[in-house]
Amino acid sequence: MSKIVEIITGQDRYRRSGLPxxxxxxxxxxxxxxxGPPACAWLAESDGFLYLQPEQGVxxxxxxxxxxxxxxxKSGDQTRIGDTLxxxxxxxxxxxxxxxxxxxxxxxxxxxxxxxxxPAAPLPxxxxxxxxxxxxxxxxxxxxxxxxxxxxxxAFFLLSAKRIVVTVEPQPDKLQMQGxxxxxxxxxxxxxxxxxxxxxxxxxxxxxxHVTLDNLQRDNRFSFQLAKLPGTIRLRTEPEQGVLxxxxxxxxxxxxxxxxxxxxxxxxxxASAPGYLPLQEKITVQGMGREETLSxxxxxxxxxxxxxxxxSGARVAEDDxxxxxxxxxxxxxxxxxxxxxxxPAYTDASLQLEVAAGxxxxxxxxxxxxxxxxxxxxxxxxxxxVVVNGELRGATPLDLRLAxxxxxxxxxxxxxxxxRQLEKSWxxxxxEAVRIRLAPLYGTLFLSTDxxxxxxxxxxxxxxxxxxxxxxxxxxxxxxxxxxxxxxxVRRQVRPETGSVQKIVIRLHKKGExxxxxxxxxxxxxxxxxxxxxxxxxxxxxxxxxxxxxxEQERTVRITRPFALAARLVSNGExxxxxxxxxxxxxxxxxxxxxxxPVVKVSWQQAAAYCNWLSRQEGLPPFYRREGDRLxxxxxxxxxxxxxxxxxxxxxxxxxxxxxxxxxxxxxxFPPRTKAGNFGDESARALLPVVIRGYNDGQPVTSPxxxxxxxxxxxxxxxxxxxxxxxxxxxxxxxxxxxDQASDSMGPASGTHHVVRGASWRDATMTSLRLSYRGxxxxxxxxxxxxxxxxxx
Numbered sequence: 052m053s054k055i056v057e058i059i060t061g062q063d064r065y066r067r068s069g070l071p072x073x074x075x076x077x078x079x080x081x082x083x084x085x086x087g088p089p090a091c092a093w094l095a096e097s098d099g100f101l102y103l104q105p106e107q108g109v110x111x112x113x114x115x116x117x118x119x120x121x122x123x124x125k126s127g128d129q130t131r132i133g134d135t136l137x138x139x140x141x142x143x144x145x146x147x148x149x150x151x152x153x154x155x156x157x158x159x160x161x162x163x164x165x166x167x168x169x170p171a172a173p174l175p176x177x178x179x180x181x182x183x184x185x186x187x188x189x190x191x192x193x194x195x196x197x198x199x200x201x202x203x204x205x206a207f208f209l210l211s212a213k214r215i216v217v218t219v220e221p222q223p224d225k226l227q228m229q230g231x232x233x234x235x236x237x238x239x240x241x242x243x244x245x246x247x248x249x250x251x252x253x254x255x256x257x258x259x260x261h262v263t264l265d266n267l268q269r270d271n272r273f274s275f276q277l278a279k280l281p282g283t284i285r286l287r288t289e290p291e292q293g294v295l296x297x298x299x300x301x302x303x304x305x306x307x308x309x310x311x312x313x314x315x316x317x318x319x320x321x322a323s324a325p326g327y328l329p330l331q332e333k334i335t336v337q338g339m340g341r342e343e344t345l346s347x348x349x350x351x352x353x354x355x356x357x358x359x360x361x362x363s364g365a366r367v368a369e370d371d372x373x374x375x376x377x378x379x380x381x382x383x384x385x386x387x388x389x390x391x392x393x394x395p396a397y398t399d400a401s402l403q404l405e406v407a408a409g410x411x412x413x414x415x416x417x418x419x420x421x422x423x424x425x426x427x428x429x430x431x432x433x434x435x436x437v438v439v440n441g442e443l444r445g446a447t448p449l450d451l452r453l454a455x456x457x458x459x460x461x462x463x464x465x466x467x468x469x470x471r472q473l474e475k476s477w478x479x480x481x482x483e484a485v486r487i488r489l490a491p492l493y494g495t496l497f498l499s500t501d502x503x504x505x506x507x508x509x510x511x512x513x514x515x516x517x518x519x520x521x522x523x524x525x526x527x528x529x530x531x532x533x534x535x536x537x538x539x540x541v542r543r544q545v546r547p548e549t550g551s552v553q554k555i556v557i558r559l560h561k562k563g564e565x566x567x568x569x570x571x572x573x574x575x576x577x578x579x580x581x582x583x584x585x586x587x588x589x590x591x592x593x594x595x596x597x598x599x600x601x602x603e604q605e606r607t608v609r610i611t612r613p614f615a616l617a618a619r620l621v622s623n624g625e626x627x628x629x630x631x632x633x634x635x636x637x638x639x640x641x642x643x644x645x646x647x648x649p650v651v652k653v654s655w656q657q658a659a660a661y662c663n664w665l666s667r668q669e670g671l672p673p674f675y676r677r678e679g680d681r682l683x684x685x686x687x688x689x690x691x692x693x694x695x696x697x698x699x700x701x702x703x704x705x706x707x708x709x710x711x712x713x714x715x716x717x718x719x720x721f722p723p724r725t726k727a728g729n730f731g732d733e734s735a736r737a738l739l740p741v742v743i744r745g746y747n748d749g750q751p752v753t754s755p756x757x758x759x760x761x762x763x764x765x766x767x768x769x770x771x772x773x774x775x776x777x778x779x780x781x782x783x784x785x786x787x788x789x790x791d792q793a794s795d796s797m798g799p800a801s802g803t804h805h806v807v808r809g810a811s812w813r814d815a816t817m818t819s820l821r822l823s824y825r826g827x828x829x830x831x832x833x834x835x836x837x838x839x840x841x842x843x844x
Contacts, residue, residue, distance in 0.1 A: 074093065088106065090106050135152070213243050213269045219252045223260070230243065254277055256340055281314050297320070299319055315337060315339065350408060351409070356383050358413075386406060387404070424455045424478065430486070434446050437449050437461065459474070460474050496523075530544050598818035609793070616695055619756040623644055663682070690843065695778060698796055699840060703769065716810070726748050781803075807827055807828050
C-alpha cells in the first residue's frame with residue numbers, strides 16, 4: 052500500500068499520495084513551503100523506507116546537520132529549509148509533516164537538555180591510574196574499525212555499482228537520480244547499485260522531466276528531450292472585432308480574445324470575417340512560458356470603384372438599390388456587378404464589372420445615348436416592308452424606336468407600288484405618327500384572244516368591252532380569265548412589269564375539243580433576254596496561261612439548240628416576287644438587300660425553283676421536276692426557264708461578240724485600268740483581306756445589276772458583282788475524263804457540288820478574275836447569285 056502524506060500548515064491540512072513528492076514554494080510542489088526555492092527536495096520511498104533527496108544547490112539541514120545527499124527519514128526527524136521547519140511523524144502508511152516557522156518551533160529532542168540534579172549519594176570515584184588488565188591505545192582501535200568498515204563498503208560499492216549515462220537535451224540546470232541506495236552523480240554519469248531510480252531534470256522554460264528507470268543494468272544509456280513550456284499568444288486583429296480565429300482547425304473564438312496558450316512549435320492560424328478575404332498563416336510559437344504578440348490584418352473583400360457617365364449626373368443602381376449619381380466613388384464587393392445608368396431624356400445603359408478584392412478600378416465613362424423617338428408608321432396601302440438604315444424592320448403598320456437627334460433613312464416599299472424614301476431626324480423622347488402613301492406601279496399587257504369577242508375578267512372582276520386589247524395593270528400578280536359562250540374558259544396568272552410590254556395570246560377551245568390554250572411569249576422583249584445561235588464552244592485555258600488551275604483543261608462542247616440568256620442577274624426585287632420573305636442581308640454595315648442589287652444567299656435548288664415559278668408565270672413548260680426533296684431537269688429538255696449550262700455561260704462571257712476568246716472581263720492585262728466591273732477594290736479594303744491595289748470601282752459590296760457596262764455579247768456582270776450558279780454538276784474534267792465534241796452538255800448526271808462561274812465583289816486575284824476560272828459550291832453565299840436561261844426551241 053502506498054504512503055499517505057498529510058501536510059499540516061497552521062490550521063490547514065491536506066493530503067497527497069503517489070511518491071515521490073516535490074517539496075518547494077513553486078506551483079508544481081506537492082508539499083508547498085511559504086518561501087524558498089520553487090524546488091527544494093523530493094520525498095521518496097525505497098523498500099518501504101522513506102528518504103529525502105535535496106535539490107542541487109539547496110541547503111537542507113536534517114536534524115541540524117547539513118545534508119549533502121539523500122538521508123533516511125524516521126518519525127520525529129526535523130528538516131530545516133531556509134526559515135521553514137518540517138517535523139515528521141511516521142506511523143505505518145501515514146506520514147504527517149508539520150510545516151512551521153523555524154524560529155518559533157518547539158526545541159527538537161536532539162537539542163541541548165537542561166542540567167540534571169545529581170543523586171544525593173556520590174558515585175564511585177573513578178581511578179585515574181590504569182586499570183589492571185587494560186592495555187594502552189585501545190581507544191584508537193574503536194575508531195579504526197568503523198573506518199575500515201566504511202572503506203570496505205565504499206570499495207564494495209565502487210566494484211558493484213552500475214554505470215548509467217544520461218543525456219538530456221537541452222542541457223538541464225538540474226539533473227538528479229533519486230533512489231536507494233543513493234546514486235553518485237559524476238557529470239552525465241550516475242553510479243547506482245539499486246535497480247529502480249527516479250530521474251529528474253529541470254530547466255527554466257521547459258517542462259520538468261520525471262521518469263522512473265527500472266531494471267537498471269550495467270552501462271545503460273538513456274537520452275531524453277525536454278519539452279518546452281507552452282507560450283501565451285496575445286492577438287491583435289484589423290478589424291478589431293468579429294474575426295473568427297482557428298488554430299490547427301480548432302476554433303479559438305472571435306475577437307477580441309484574451310491571451311491564450313499554444314504549445315511551442317509550428318501552427319496554422321486561420322482568420323475570417325464577413326466582408327473580408329480569409330487569411331491563413333503559418334506561425335511558430337517560441338513557448339517557454341513567454342508571451343508573444345501577433346498582429347493580423349485582413350484585406351477587405353471589396354475594391355474602390357469610381358464611375359463616370361457622359362453626360363454626368365446619371366443615377367447608378369444595382370438591382371433595386373440606388374448607389375448614387377455620377378461621378379461616383381463607391382466600394383463594391385468582389386465579384387460580378389451589373390450596374391444600370393439612367394438619366395432623363397436618355398436611354399438607360401448598363402455596365403458589367405468584374406471586381407477583384409483590393410484592386411481599385413475606374414472604368415471608361417458610360418456613354419448615354421439620347422432616348423429614342425417613337426414613330427407610329429402607317430402606309431397606304433398597308434403591309435409595306437420598312438427598311439431603316441439598310442435594315443429590314445417589319446411591315447406597316449409598324450412602331451419604330453429610333454435614336455433621337457440622329458438622321459435616319461427610311462425606305463417603304465410594297466410589291467406593285469413605287470418605293471418611298473424618307474430622311475428625317477426626331478428629337479429624343481418624342482412620339483409622332485407618320486403616314487406614307489405609296490403610288491402604284493403599272494405595266495402594260497397586249498391581250499389577243501380567239502375568239503375576239505371573248506369577255507375578260509381580271510382578278511374576278513369583269514372588264515368592260517372585248518377581251519382583246521391593251522391592259523394597264525399594277526405590277527403585282529393578277530389572274531386573267533377569258534370566257535366566251537360555247538368555249539372552255541382559260542385562266543392565266545400574269546405579272547406586268549414597269550417599263551416593259553407583254554404580248555399574250557390566248558386561244559379558247561370549243562367545248563368538247565381536245566388541246567390546251569397556248570400563251571405566246573416574246574422572251575426577248577419581256578425579260579431582256581439575249582439570244583444565241585447554235586455554236587461550237589472551246590472551253591478551258593492553255594497550260595501556259597498564268598494563273599491557270601488544274602480543273603481548266605481545254606475541251607470542246609457543241610451547242611446544237613438556239614438559247615437565250617438574261618441580260619442581267621436576278622435582283623432582290625424580282626426574287627421577292629417569288630419568295631417575299633427572302634433577305635440577302637448585309638456585310639460590314641453595307642446592305643445586300645436593296646431591290647436593284649442581285650439576289651444572294653440563295654441555294655442552287657432555290658434558283659431552280661425560281662426558274663420553274665417564272666416559267667409558270669409566263670406560260671412556259673417547267674424545266675425541272677421534283678424528285679424527293681430536290682429538283683432535277685426534265686428529259687428531254689424543255690423550253691422553260693433554267694440555269695445556264697457552263698458551256699453557254701463560257702461562250703457568252705468569253706467569245707460571243709468577239710474575234711478571240713477573252714482572258715479577263717476587261718481588255719488587256721491584269722489589273723484593270725478602268726472601272727470594268729465590281730471586284731475586290733479599295734472601297735472594300737475594310738471588308739476584305741485582299742484587294743486590287745489602286746483599283747476603286749466605288750462598290751464595297753454588291754452593286755445594282757446594271758451599274759456597269761454590258762460585255763460585247765450584251766450581258767451585264769459576266770465578270771464581277773456576284774458569281775453565278777450554272778446548271779452543271781461540278782467535275783474537274785481531267786485529261787482522262789474530259790469529253791471533246793460533247794453535244795449540248797450540261798455536265799455529269801450527278802454530283803455533290805454545282806459549277807459556279809464568274810468573279811464577284813470579293814475577288815481580287817489574277818487567278819479568280821480570269822473568265823476561265825471554275826468554281827463550285829453546294830451552299831448559298833453572299834457573293835453567289837444567278838441569271839436565267841432557256842432554249843428557244
